[in-house]
Amino acid sequence: MPILEVSNLGKSFGATEVLKDISFSLEKGGSLAIIGSSGSGKTTLLRCLNFLETPDSGRISVNGEVIFDGDRKDAVSSAELRRKRLHFGLVFQSFNLFPQYTAFQNVTLAGELLAKERPDFKANKKQILDEIRQNGQKLLDSVGLAAKADNYPHQLSGGQQQRVAIARALALNPDILCFDEPTSALDPELTGEVLSVIRSLASRNTTMIIVTHEMQFARQVADNVLFMDHGVVVEYGAAADVIDNPQHERTRQFLENYSNT
Amino acid sequence: MDVVKVLFEGFGENLRIFALTLVMAIPLGLVITFGSMTRFKPLRWLTRTFVWIIRGTPLMLQLFVVLYAPGLVFGVPMRNRFTATLVAFVINYAAYLSEIYRGGIESIPRGQYEAGAVLGMTRSQIFFRVVLLQVVKRITPAMGNEVITLVKDTSLSRVIGVAEIIMVAERFTKQGLIVPLFSTGLYFLLFNGLLTLLLGWIEKRMDYFKV
Ligand SMILES: Nc1ncnc2c1ncn2[C@@H]1O[C@H](COP(=O)(O)OP(=O)(O)O)[C@@H](O)[C@H]1O
Ligand SMILES: [Mg+2]
Numbered sequence: 001m002p003i004l005e006v007s008n009l010g011k012s013f014g015a016t017e018v019l020k021d022i023s024f025s026l027e028k029g030g031s032l033a034i035i036g037s038s039g040s041g042k043t044t045l046l047r048c049l050n051f052l053e054t055p056d057s058g059r060i061s062v063n064g065e066v067i068f069d070g071d072r073k074d075a076v077s078s079a080e081l082r083r084k085r086l087h088f089g090l091v092f093q094s095f096n097l098f099p100q101y102t103a104f105q106n107v108t109l110a111g112e113l114l115a116k117e118r119p120d121f122k123a124n125k126k127q128i129l130d131e132i133r134q135n136g137q138k139l140l141d142s143v144g145l146a147a148k149a150d151n152y153p154h155q156l157s158g159g160q161q162q163r164v165a166i167a168r169a170l171a172l173n174p175d176i177l178c179f180d181e182p183t184s185a186l187d188p189e190l191t192g193e194v195l196s197v198i199r200s201l202a203s204r205n206t207t208m209i210i211v212t213h214e215m216q217f218a219r220q221v222a223d224n225v226l227f228m229d230h231g232v233v234v235e236y237g238a239a240a241d242v243i244d245n246p247q248h249e250r251t252r253q254f255l256e257n258y259s260n261t
Numbered sequence: 262m263d264v265v266k267v268l269f270e271g272f273g274e275n276l277r278i279f280a281l282t283l284v285m286a287i288p289l290g291l292v293i294t295f296g297s298m299t300r301f302k303p304l305r306w307l308t309r310t311f312v313w314i315i316r317g318t319p320l321m322l323q324l325f326v327v328l329y330a331p332g333l334v335f336g337v338p339m340r341n342r343f344t345a346t347l348v349a350f351v352i353n354y355a356a357y358l359s360e361i362y363r364g365g366i367e368s369i370p371r372g373q374y375e376a377g378a379v380l381g382m383t384r385s386q387i388f389f390r391v392v393l394l395q396v397v398k399r400i401t402p403a404m405g406n407e408v409i410t411l412v413k414d415t416s417l418s419r420v421i422g423v424a425e426i427i428m429v430a431e432r433f434t435k436q437g438l439i440v441p442l443f444s445t446g447l448y449f450l451l452f453n454g455l456l457t458l459l460l461g462w463i464e465k466r467m468d469y470f471k472v
Contacts, residue, residue, distance in 0.1 A: 050379050078383065086381045096376035100394045100470040109390065110380035154471040172380060 001064055003028040003207055004176055009058035010070070011044055018044045020231045022058070026176065026224075029205035033212055033222035033239065037254060041231040042211045043093075046178045049209070050090045051081055062087045062175055089174030093181045095161045097153040103164045104149040107171050108136040114172070132171075139167040143197050159190030163197055170206075177201070179210045215258045219243045227251045264433065264441050271426035272448045275415040278343075278425070282350040282411060289351060290358030297363055315356035321417050323349045328421045346418040350411075357407055365400035366392065369472075398467045405460040409453050 002025035011019040018041045026032050034042050047053040048068075049060065057070035067084045076084075097106050111132045115121055121128060140149050143163040153161055162182055169177055179198065183191035195217050201208065202221045212218050218225055218239060225242040227235040227250075235242050235251045246252045296308035315323070327349040332338030339345045369392050377387035419428035426445045433441040 052375055052378065082381045082383065085379060088379070090375075090379040092372060092376065094372055096370075096372035098373065098376070098391050099472050100398075110377075110382060113386050113390065114381055152470050168380070 002026055003030075003063055005059070005061045006049075007059045008070075009045070009048060009055050009060065011041075011048055011053060011055045018231050019048070019055070022228075022231075022233055024224075024226055024233065024236055026207060026209065028175075028207055030223045031202050031206075031208040031210060031221060033210050033218035033225045034228060035212065035215070035218060035225060035254070036228035040228040042228055043180055045228070046090060046180050046209065046211060049176075049178060050088045051085050052090075086172060087175045089169035089172060089177040091162070091165050091169050091177070091179045091182050093184050095153075095158070095165045095185070097161055097165055097168070099153050102150050102152055103140060103145060103156065103160075103167075104133075104136055106153070106164055107139055107168045108132050110168070111136070111171050136167075136171060139170055140164070142200075143167045144193070157190060158186045159193045162186065162194045166194075166197055166201075170201075176207045176209060179208065179212070181211050181213065183212070183214065213258070215243060215255065227254065229254070264438070267429050268426055268441060268445060268448065271424060271429035272445075272452075274343075274418075274423060274425045275412070275448075276452070278346055278350060278415040278418060278423075279412055281347055282354055282415075283408065285347075285351045286354035286358055289355035290362055293355055293359035294362040294366065297359060298366070312356045312359060315353055316360070320349065320353050320414060321420055323353055324417060324421050327352075342418075342422050345421060346423050350414070350418075354407065354411060358404070361400050361403045361407065362396065364403075365396040368399055369395055394467075395472045398470070398472050401460070401464050401467070405457075408460070409456060412453055412456065413449060 004026040006025065007023045009019055009022040010017070022041075022045060024032065034045065036042055044053060048055045051068075054073075055068060055070060058068075059066060059070065060068040067087065097103075098109070101109060112129065115128050115132060118128065137146070137149065140146050143166055145160060145163055145167070148156060148160060148164075153164070156164065162185075166182075182198065183194050186194065191214070195214065198208070198210065199217075199221055210218070210222060220239075222239045224237065225235075225239045226233055227242060227246070227248075229250050235246060235248050242251065243255065246255055293308060293312065296304055297312060299305050299308075324346060328339050328342065328345040373391055373395070374387055377391045382390070416425055416427045418425050422428075426448060427442070430442040430445045433439075
């Protein structure tokens with residue numbers, strides 16, 4: 001059973017249909033790259049998965065549990081919404097680190113707040129917090145930023161900030177980690193360090209959805225590639241197939257624009 | 262020497278108005294901000310109209326309204342002039358502060374809220390743990406201006422008969438002494454100097470991060 005199943009997802013903003021009948025699935029430990037030109041709906045799709053937008057129709061299931069069903073849009077309590085959200089992590093194009101917290105605090109804050117809701121928090125407070133902090137340190141270490149733990153975001157380069165953002169998202173152990181053009185806001189010389197972090201996550205079988213314009217990266221790292229155009233899935237298949245042998249004219253045209261890069 | 266003591270006592274009245282207004286207007290302003298930003302339209306409309314009226318009319322006029330309106334409208338005259346002053350000042354400053362807060366809150370990028378949300382934070386956690394300090398940092402300069410304006414505005418209370426420093430200094434002019442009246446400026450200057458230092462210190466305390 002796939003860890004994520006998206007079927008017939010639709011979303012409009014007013015009269016603009018931004019997502020039309022989007023379906024795909026993702027196996028545990030697998031990674032999916034989403035490619036497509038600007039405005040094709042990639043960000044909206046990730047935002048729907050993370051419940052930053054509510055889809056109009058379709059279904060989203062994680063581990064077999066339906067977490068969104070367009071036919072049964074019951075009012076969801078905010079606690080329920082938060083629980084569903086935590087299946088997913090999201091790394092933003094613009095990092096969105098919290099400026100008043102250090103790199104380390106950025107990574108541990110949400111976990112500490114969530115821990116307070118645990119019934120055993122009062123009894124095991126010290127142990128729980130120690131665990132969260134050790135994990136935070138370990139995660140910063142794994143993105144190569146152990147030495148920057150006490151730096152504030154404005155003291156870090158864009159690439160370092162994005163790596164902190166990745167560690168922050170990983171800290172909550174999401175089932176599926178989503179990246180929205182994680183290197184698009186970076187100077188070219190800084191994209192490498194972020195891509196290599198994502199690459200190492202892939203090698204450790206982190207389940208991921210990566211929206212990217214880095215075609216070579218997508219081909220090497222992703223198992224599957226999904227090409228979107230004007231809100232529809234034009235082509236969806238194994239990474240090497242889609243990128244090396246696109247079946248559709250639109251995919252071919254799109255990839256041609258990236259062939260020199 | 263008598264003059265200095267009298268002026269000092271008068272200025273004490275200014276400082277009382279100042280301190281009590283701040284203590285009450287700062288939280289009340291936040292309540293007004295929430296009202297002016299609520300998704301419940303009638304309340305939002307009502308709050309914004311209220312703020313528009315308060316900001317669009319002179320504080321001096323508001324002092325008179327607070328002093329006389331209760332007697333005229335409800336038949337319960339406002340006897341205490343100091344209380345009337347406080348009520349008018351708190352309402353007026355809360356309205357101004359609420360707009361500063363609102364500007365500050367609206368200036369925080371959506372991405373901060375969304376980052377908190379995808380990390381499973383509640384709305385109130387996002388506000389208090391993520392957004393608030395950034396807002397405070399952004400609005401401190403504007404708040405500083407309001408605070409210093411408030412110090413000077415306290416002397417407006419003389420129009421409804423509060424014995425603040427300028428009112429007491431004027432009594433000396435009737436005895437032919439003009440210097441006491443002019444010297445009141447020193448009290449304001451000195452106090453505002455201290456406030457400026459304090460505000461600078463507060464801003465420095467938040468220098469460790471950038472928004
Ligand atoms: N909140 C919104 N309101 C209205 N239109 C939106 C909104 N968000 C995105 N859109 C529109 O939806 C389309 C897809 O946007 P987006 O998902 O950001 O595409 P991509 O990430 O592929 O560039 C665009 O035409 C965009 O203008
Ligand atoms: Mg996008």
